[in-house]
Amino acid sequence: MDFKVADLSLADYGRTEITIAEHEMPGLTAMRERYAASKPLAGARITGSLHMTVQTAVLIETLVALGAEVRWASCNIFSTQDHAAAAAVVGPDGSADDPQGVPVYAWKGESLAEYWWCAEQALTWPEGQPANMILDDGGDATMLVHLGTEYEAAGAVPSPDSTDNAELKEILALLNRSLGEDDGRWTRVGNAIRGVTEETTTGVLRLYERARAGTLLFPAINVNDAVTKSKFDNKYGCRHSLIDGINRATDALIGGKVAIVCGYGDVGKGCAEALRGQGARVIVTEIDPICALQAAMDGYQVSTL
Incomplete structure (x- = not known):
């Protein structure tokens, strides 16, 4: 073989x-x-x-x-x-x-x-x-x-x-x-x-x-x-793996840092939640007005790059 x-x-x-x-x-x-x-x-x-x-x-x-x-x-x-x-x-x-x-x-x-x-x-x-x-x-x-x-x-x-x-x-x-x-x-x-x-x-x-x-x-x-992919893997999988990947690659302390999440789709939602859960101040950028409004309603600062 x-x-x-x-x-x-x-x-x-x-x-x-x-x-x-x-x-x-x-x-x-x-x-x-x-x-x-x-x-x-x-x-x-x-x-x-x-x-x-x-x-x-x-x-x-x-x-x-x-x-x-x-x-x-x-x-x-x-x-x-x-x-x-x-x-x-x-x-x-x-x-x-x-x-x-x-x-x-x-x-x-x-x-x-x-x-x-x-x-x-x-x-x-x-x-x-x-x-x-x-x-x-x-x-x-x-x-x-x-x-x-x-x-x-x-x-x-x-x-x-x-x-x-x-x-x-x-x-x-x-x-x-x-x-x-x-x-x-x-x-x-x-x-x-x-x-x-x-x-x-x-x-x-x-x-x-x-x-x-x-x-x-x-x-x-x-x-x-597929709903079972985009609404679960994209959000919850990324919420889990983003922090794990950052820790493995850098071992950097996330708490107290400013993190910018570009896009607030399913992946962005999971990433923003994970970063905030680690104590980062999260800023979201988004070109879609509805997703931007969702980010604002979820308590994130919405800004431009």
């Missing part, structure tokens, strides 16, 4: 946290209990581009339990939990010497070139069988398939030197190399994919743009705007 993670020796630690996370994710564990025997996802080849965390590992192992084949990359260069990635590769029944999980390409602190290499690997299936589903977060895997297909149809990829955007340079370099190796690769991938699920606003906006332009290659499910 091919994979690339930081350190397989972290798998035992990751497995401990996965076991704890399973108790906090009863929906997925119930899906395993109900459908593991019937394998409704048999035949599904799922490429995932999602934060490689302990919670994602629970999702990955649920997909496998339901019959899917899975390959995974992270959707962010800094969000991977290396112990979770190692545990997903080793699997519940494997070991560091004999990994029996799924191919994962993710480690914390990837460079942009490494990030896009990982995305390519997650979309590169053995024996020439491409993915038939994408589980995306931010739209990067979906974008890579679409750009690759478009440039193959054009017969050429723009030079990486044609842009000043560092990330686009890496994408163009990857696709230039890919076109030289196989001028029909991404077209075959796009034709094989039956659909994509998209988790974030950024990715959904990209999908709507392509749908309006008539260039969307396959159906897309907008997970981001």
Whole structure:
């Protein structure tokens, strides 16, 4: 099995946290209990581009339990939990010497070139069988398939030197190399994919743009705007994770500081509440008058940047 993670020796630690996370994710564990025997996802080849965390590992192992084949990359260069990635590769029944999980390409602190290499690997299936589903977060895997297909149809990829955007340079370099190796690769991938699920606003906006332009290659499910996502994960998940992330990254005392929250949608509401709960004086900026009024009614100073 091919994979690339930081350190397989972290798998035992990751497995401990996965076991704890399973108790906090009863929906997925119930899906395993109900459908593991019937394998409704048999035949599904799922490429995932999602934060490689302990919670994602629970999702990955649920997909496998339901019959899917899975390959995974992270959707962010800094969000991977290396112990979770190692545990997903080793699997519940494997070991560091004999990994029996799924191919994962993710480690914390990837460079942009490494990030896009990982995305390519997650979309590169053995024996020439491409993915038939994408589980995306931010739209990067979906974008890579679409750009690759478009440039193959054009017969050429723009030079990486044609842009000043560092990330686009890496994408163009990857696709230039890919076109030289196989001028029909991404077209075959796009034709094989039956659909994509998209988790974030950024990715959904990209999908709507392509749908309006008539260039969307396959159906897309907008997970981001599901009520159970936008009204719960966006608000309560960010309320929890923002402070945790700041503490892990800086260990700075938040109480007494002035915090500016740009936007008072579901994410902004959760972030503002968390910061105020830590003792920060919170100022909200907002271009939508209704959201700005909500912030004012919730007791925040509303200002401009």
